[in-house]
Amino acid sequence: MKVPLNSAVRLISPRVTALITTVDKQDRVNAAPYSWIYPISYNPPLVGVGVGGKHKHTYINAKETGEFAINIVSEDFAQQAVNCEEQHEPGEDLLKKHGLRTTPPEKIKTPRVRESRAVLECRLKDIIEVEGSDHVILVGEVVAAESAGGLEEIRPLMHDSGKKFRSVGKEIVLNRRR
Numbered sequence: 821m822k823v824p825l826n827s828a829v830r831l832i833s834p835r836v837t838a839l840i841t842t843v844d845k846q847d848r849v850n851a852a853p854y855s856w857i858y859p860i861s862y863n864p865p866l867v868g869v870g871v872g873g874k875h876k877h878t879y880i881n882a883k884e885t886g887e888f889a890i891n892i893v894s895e896d897f898a899q900q901a902v903n904c905e906e907q908h909e910p911g912e913d914l915l916k917k918h919g920l921r922t923t924p925p926e927k928i929k930t931p932r933v934r935e936s937r938a939v940l941e942c943r944l945k946d947i948i949e950v951e952g953s954d955h956v957i958l959v960g961e962v963v964a965a966e967s968a969g970g971l972e973e974i975r976p977l978m979h980d981s982g983k984k985f986r987s988v989g990k991e992i993v994l995n996r997r998r
């Protein structure tokens with residue numbers, strides 16, 4: 821079956837869902853769900869977050885403050901995290917509105933989501949803009965990271981597309997040639 825080219829990126833799914841936290845100029849926390857999150861480099865540890873528009877609070881705040889945190893969403897607070905997608909005024913506390921809380925960061929000033937069991941604190945290293953593209957990529961250098969364990973403990977919410985999500989499946993261990 822041919823896949824329409826504008827849907828082809830959906831073949832690269834599911835991907836981890838995270839609440840990206842940022843703060844604005846007045847230190848008010850913003851949190852929104854993102855799943856275009858990709859590894860860029862081990863050393864230094866760089867990750868990219870694809871943001872579909874420069875109007876998004878996440879982009880504006882990250883550019884302003886030079887930092888953001890990637891708070892991995894677990895299945896047990898999935899709906900609350902996805903609810904944080906709603907349109908809101910700058911500074912409106914969607915985490916609180918949807919029953920989630922913050923906890924202090926280690927290396928940056930942007931708070932973490934307390935319910936997250938895996939967090940990557942990032943300093944903004946670069947912003948990649950590909951001409952004509954509908955997403956900009958926030959490139960973050962991970963300056964602190966913490967996890968409650970492996971995938972069994974975290975049970976990350978995987979985003980397929982649209983309203984469809986997945987659990988992580990069974991582990992498969994294979995021999996590799998190097």
Ligand SMILES: Cc1cc2nc3c(=O)[nH]c(=O)nc-3n(C[C@H](O)[C@H](O)[C@H](O)COP(=O)(O)O)c2cc1C
Binds near residue numbers: 857872875876878
């Ligand atoms: C599961 C999920 C994943 C999403 N992933 C992205 C993404 O990777 N990039 C993006 O620009 N928007 C994504 N969105 C939409 C944003 O959450 C939405 O535009 C939100 O309002 C942005 O908030 P902000 O302006 O506070 O950054 C996603 C939404 C959901 C529910």
